[in-house]
Amino acid sequence: MGLSSAATIPSDAVKLCVFDRTRGQREGEEVEKILFFHPPELPLGDQLSVVGLSEGLITFTRIFSPDAACEVIEAERHSHVFYQAEPDIWMVMVVERNRELEAIWRIEALRSILKEVHSLFIMFFGSIRTMLGKESSGSVVRSHLYSFITDYLFDFSSGKKLQLPTFRDSLKERGTVQMLTVGREAAVEIQNNKNSYVFLYCSILNSSGRLCLRLKSLVRVLESCAGSVRCHSLILFHDLLVSTSLYPDDTVNLYTYATMRMSPRALSSSSRSWSYLYRGSTAAHLTTGSVLPTSSSSSEHIHRSRDTSPSGDDRYVIVRPLQQDKWSKGKDGFLVTERWSSDAQTLNSSIPTIWLKQTEEMMYLCAHQHKNVTIILLIPVTSINSVERDIPIVKQQFLENASLKILKLEEKLSKGWGGENAYHVSGYRYLLVDGDRNVSRASPAAKVTTLAKESLVAMCKLREEVDLEKSIMKLDDERCEKDLEVCIRAKNNAWVIARAMRGKELYMVLEKANETLLYASEAMDKFSNRYCNGAFSLD
Amino acid sequence: MLPKCPIVPRANGYPIVPGACGFPSPMASDSVSPSSSSDSAYDSAAYQNPNPNPNPSDKPINAIDGQLMSSLVLADSTDSVNHEEGPPSSVNEGDIVDANVLASEESDRTVMVEVDVREEEEEEVQRSEAVVVEERETGGGGGEGEVWRVNSELEVDAPDSPNSSGYAGERGTSSASSACGTGEDDICQVRDGDFVNGVVESQAVWIPGKRHVDEDDASMSWRQRKKHFFILSHSGKPIYSRHGDEHKLAGFSATLQAIISFVENGYADEAxxxxxxxxxxxxxxxxxxxxxxxxxxxxxxxxxxxxxSLRGQLELLYGQMILILTKSVNRCFEKNPKFDMTPLLGGTDVVFSSLIHSFNWNPATFLHAYTCLPLAYPTRQAAGAILQDVADSGVLFAILMCKHKVVSLVGAQKASLHPDDMLLLSNFVMTSESFSPICLPRYNPMAFLYAYVHYLDANTYLMLLTTSSDAFYHLKECRLHIEAVLLKSNVLSEVQRSMLDGGMHVEDVPVDPSPRSGSASPHLGQHSPERVREAYTGTGGPCGLWHFMYRSIYLDQYVSSEFSSPIGTPKQQKRLHRAYQKIYASMHDKGFGPHRTQFRRDENYVLLCWVTQDFELYAAFDPLADKALAIRTCNRVCQWVKDVENEIFLLGASPFSWWGKRIEKCFAEWPVGGLIAGHLRL
Incomplete structure (x- = not known):
């Protein structure tokens, strides 16, 4: 399955904390800073020690680097990965480096976990700072973070351990979308809708482009489901994105969530995954408990983080969007979820709401599934006067106007799609990332596992180098993008290649390649020309 | 307490440029003879200053004076200038000199360390090949003729100075613009302001010893320095800081200590x-x-x-400290955790700053290999033979060097010298001059050796290392003998000629791939007449080759080409140095052993690195260079290195036991005598 790749790290070997530097300024009140800590059972003193060291180093590094404070601390046995989620709100992950060689990871891969969970949190609840502004004692934030992050980490759990990405995941990129492209020659095409901000990712499915037209017509129907107000939509086939009308950032968040909890695979947890990004299929087999605060699926009640939560009003109902088995498929094809309410406005509503980052709009989220096609429809909250009355009307509209089109689309997609190994290119193990649009494509996970450890470690280190170059580039604030080409012949004779050009990155490992550099670079060019529209060719 | 070395500052801080502001050093008195070489871009800047202020009482000079004086606090100048003292008195017998013992006898010691206040790293001094040497022996040594050289590194950048590298020509035009760039590690904002009058106030002449002593962690300028180095004790006491006054940095030092101990204590495991x-x-x-x-x-x-790379630099910095003090300094901390080490290192700032500067330009700092001065094989043989003579008479190592390049070296049976130790030793010697106890951290970190050092000319110096502390007179005799032989056999003049000619020039990489016969192989520096150097002006060597470094693993030696015009400025050279450093680190990642090949193209270069069991090749090309041609050129470079290996490496002349074996193996495997194991395949 290629999914048991992650190193097994005892749960206490991974610490994750969220703290607010503006709180607990007075001596003795430092505990106020802590908004979340995993594992929660760690003694308070140890929690404070992690926060203290982190904060100390943030202050220290600002002496020399006022604009970019501490990002990582590497010690012999631990790595501390920092992420400043919001002004003065920091997330720090501490990972233990055990003696085994498995404990080789890319700092950016770990940081992307922090970024992802924070982005998802914001999508559902808005920013931590805003939440703290509404309720300054911090108990609301703490209970939300506690259930949310714990639910999120559950996906990484394996028994009592957390499986974090290691060097074996070097050909994966979190925080990106995987597009459906049936024909290998297909490239992602962006269309800018005339009079709006909408980006439409559309995969050209065959040379005639007929499917593309079909898709566009469906998107138009979805747009107008709520009458005059325009709705947004996201269409997935299996765990692959087919189309979106959202901005890239919002697309990534929603796509991530959909593949985690709503796609057919996520709903039938026993099914195995082929998505290269899918993490922890094992999680589904586990009984909840070790990591999850409570195992009852309907226990959306208070999860007060123990020590770090001051006494306060506990009568908040905590929504847990990341809870396992949150969604199920209804008879009409719509996905249903249980209670979803976080504030008085939508109390008792079972229609989830999310925030769009780009437009700062709040949207109702409806999801429909037909076989392997999942359609997410976003309806502006402002356009709905009564949830009980209006949403069913929208749904009705949807079924009436779109059902047939969806049926046809599903048929065509299923017919044209090559299956789990659709993106396998024999001889190559690759990862292709389009940083501007947050899109990635990669060799199937099962194929990547055939690579030797040496090759994967070499790729991991090479990616770390590229990460560093990129981050320095970013700090220089030169708008020019990193243009880099590195071909390494590793000790085991594998070619490990990275090429970054015009915001796109291509990584590949060629194990059974000829020994010459020219051969390797020709193989790279061939790939670039055939599958990337020559994006990485020099001329 | 450990031996404290009285410091005799050199007169280097003073711009002894004829017609400019030339005046003798007040400290060096009559024993000083200004010699000139070209080591400082700022010297050059001073020289080029259209209106240099000849008034010695002018402000910059005063400022330097003040700093010079302040750097002398620890040295009793009147005593230490007294060179007639002759050999240092015996301190201790035996091989291992315990630091504590030494400390107790410290007062007896009159070890002369003459500090060469050469460039600070930030000056980004150019290592110009145009060296005009002027050296006068002081009469101070009396009948002994012992030279306590005060080596002004100020150059007389005479327009007609012989120069084959085209390097000095660059300097005239680039010095003004590169002054900021050259001090890449410095803070440019500060500097820009200083440039208003065309004179960089603090840098027109370089400052002996530590700079920026007025700064501390509260100063913005200090915080903006690009590269800091600190040495502190485990109790948080500052020992050395590259920038700023250690004493003012006590608080900062304590913070560093706190971070280290916090991590240490906060994450202790079960054991x-x-x-x-x-x-x-x-x-x-x-x-x-x-x-x-x-x-x-x-x-x-x-x-x-x-x-x-940075960690490797800290290792070397530590090694340099050990070289001065030996590891037995640890015992002082065992006895008293709050032990203050700064007095022991008094006056050695310049040794550290020179080492730190070398991190910017000297590949030996990361290659762990040394480089040789290119010389005709017989010449090097002659030098080796005479060194061998003295090595048989109780000298542990005899080393003849020219700047950082080895002319020849021999060691007693079974004693081997690590390239890192050579780097640290030559760095120490070039910044100070003495018969002094030193420790070779890779040889024996606990023991002192005694280094007799003598400059034969401005750049060429002889080091004789012995375990015996009272061998001064004997070593002096050895030196006189060696010097006489070297003069007679023209080795010294060959050395000087080689310094001027430089070594391998990328412009001379043979374009013709046909194998050269032995006789056709040109000597280095004698450019074949058919080669029109001008054809490549501004473009480096064939196929866009700009520079290369070749490291022979068996020999622990490397050779690097002279800088050609595409990397003519110190800023460009430093960037290349850093690029090499980066690709070295990338190739030598711990874990599964070094990678075999790496091709890296970015906006600055194409870098090709090729590592085999026997050698490593690093080559820099124009970023637009063609891959296939670059590979072909690399093969030619390797072939070329093989053709001239007699001249660029020290081969087989050493009695080092391990070395002999290596060489044997080397030649057994390739009967042709080549160091090239294969071809980089296209």
């Missing part, structure tokens, strides 16, 4: 083994830690050098 912080990264900044027993070393840098 109570503490964790060790290695690196903190923040934006472009890296804070690198190295814990060596009671000594903590920290580098804070935004130079984008790889972590492994």
């Amino acid at each position: 109570n083994n503490g964790d060790r912080v290695k690196l903190v990264r923040a934006g472009k900044h890296q804070v690198v830690f190295l814990v060596k027993g009671p000594i903590y070393l920290v580098c804070i840098s935004c130079t984008e050098e790889p972590f492994e």
Whole structure:
């Protein structure tokens, strides 16, 4: 399955904390800073020690680097990965480096976990700072973070351990979308809708482009489901994105969530995954408990983080969007979820709401599934006067106007799609990332596992180098993008290649390649020309 | 307490440029003869200053004077200038000189360390090949003729100075613009302001010893320095800081100590083994830690050098400290954790700053190999033979060097010298001059050896290392003997000629791939007439080759080409140095052993690195260079190196036992005598 790749790290070997530097300024009140800590059972003193060291180093590094404070601390046995989620709100992950060689990871891969969970949190609840502004004692934030992050980490759990990405995941990129492209020659095409901000990712499915037209017509129907107000939509086939009308950032968040909890695979947890990004299929087999605060699926009640939560009003109902088995498929094809309410406005509503980052709009989220096609429809909250009355009307509209089109689309997609190994290119193990649009494509996970450890470690280190170059580039604030080409012949004779050009990155490992550099670079060019529209060719 | 070395500052800080502001050093008195060489870009800047102020009482000079004086606090100048003292008195017998013992007898010792206040790293001094040497022996040594050389590194950049590298020509035009760039590690904002009058106030002449002593961690300028180095004790006491006054940095030092101990104590495992912080990264900044027993070393840098390189630099810095003090300094900390080490290192700032400067230009700092001065094989043989003579008479190592390049070296049976030790030793010697106890950290970190050092000319110096502390007179005799032979056999003039000619020029890489016969192989520096150097002017060698370095693994030696015009400025050279450093780190990642080949293209270069069991080749090309041609050129470079290996490497002349075996193996495997094991396949 290629999914048991992650190193097994005892749960206490991974610490994750969220703290607010503006709180607990007075001596003795430092505990106020802590908004979340995993594992929660760690003694308070140890929690404070992690926060203290982190904060100390943030202050220290600002002496020399006022604009970019501490990002990582590497010690012999631990790595501390920092992420400043919001002004003065920091997330720090501490990972233990055990003696085994498995404990080789890319700092950016770990940081992307922090970024992802924070982005998802914001999508559902808005920013931590805003939440703290509404309720300054911090108990609301703490209970939300506690259930949310714990639910999120559950996906990484394996028994009592957390499986974090290691060097074996070097050909994966979190925080990106995987597009459906049936024909290998297909490239992602962006269309800018005339009079709006909408980006439409559309995969050209065959040379005639007929499917593309079909898709566009469906998107138009979805747009107008709520009458005059325009709705947004996201269409997935299996765990692959087919189309979106959202901005890239919002697309990534929603796509991530959909593949985690709503796609057919996520709903039938026993099914195995082929998505290269899918993490922890094992999680589904586990009984909840070790990591999850409570195992009852309907226990959306208070999860007060123990020590770090001051006494306060506990009568908040905590929504847990990341809870396992949150969604199920209804008879009409719509996905249903249980209670979803976080504030008085939508109390008792079972229609989830999310925030769009780009437009700062709040949207109702409806999801429909037909076989392997999942359609997410976003309806502006402002356009709905009564949830009980209006949403069913929208749904009705949807079924009436779109059902047939969806049926046809599903048929065509299923017919044209090559299956789990659709993106396998024999001889190559690759990862292709389009940083501007947050899109990635990669060799199937099962194929990547055939690579030797040496090759994967070499790729991991090479990616770390590229990460560093990129981050320095970013700090220089030169708008020019990193243009880099590195071909390494590793000790085991594998070619490990990275090429970054015009915001796109291509990584590949060629194990059974000829020994010459020219051969390797020709193989790279061939790939670039055939599958990337020559994006990485020099001329 | 450990031996304290009275310091005799050299007169280098003074711009002894005829017609400019030439005046003798007040400290060096009559024993000083200004010699001139070209080591400082700022010297050059001073020279080029259209209106240099001849008034010695002018402000910059006063400022330097003040700093010079302040750097002398520890040295009793009147005593230490008294060179007639002759050989230092015996301190201790035996091989291992215990630091504590030494300390107790410190007062007896009159070890002369003459500090060569050469460039600070930030000056980004150019290593110009145009060296005009002027050396006068002082009469101070009396009948002994012992030279306590005061080597002014100020150059007389005479327009007609012989120069084959085209390098000096660059300097005239680039010095003004590169002054900021050359001090890449410095803060440019500060500098820009200083440039208003065409004179960089603080840098028109370089400052002896430590600079920026007025700064501390509260100063913005201090915080903006690109590269800091700190040495502190485990109790948080500052020992050395590259920038700023250690004493003012006590608070900062304590913070560093706190970070180290916090990580150590905060993450102890079940067995109570503490964790060790290695690196903190923040934006472009890296804070690198190295814990060596009671000594903590920290580098804070935004130079984008790889972590492994910075850590290697801390290791060398530690080695340099050990070279001066031996590891027995640890015992002082065992007795008293709050032991203050600064007095022991008094006056050695310049040794450290010179080492730190070498991190910017000297490939030996990361290659762990040394480089030789290119010389005709018989010439080197002649030098080796005479050194061998003295090595048989109780000298542990006899080393003849020219700047940082080895002319020849021999060692007693079974004694081998690590390239890192050579780097540290030559760095120490070039910044100070003495018969002094030193320790070779890779040879025996606990023991002192005695180094007799004598400059034969401005750049060429002889080092005789012995275990005997009272061998001064004997070593002096050895030296006189060696010197006479070297003069007679023209080795010294050959050495000087080689310095002027330079070594391998990329412009001379043979274009014709046909194998050269032995006789056709040209000597280095004698460019074949058909080669029209001008054809490549501004473009480097064939196929866009700009530079290369070749490291022979068996020999522990490397050779690097002279800088050609595409990398003519110090800024460009430093960038290339850093690029090499980066690719070295990338190739030598710990774990599965070194990679075999790497091709890297970015906006600055195409870099090709090729590592085999026998050698490593690093080559830099124009970023637009063609891959296939680049590979072909690399093969030619390797072939060329093989053709001239007699001249660029020290081969088989050493009695080092391990070395002999290596050479044997080397030649057994390739009967042709080649060092090239194969061809980089296209």
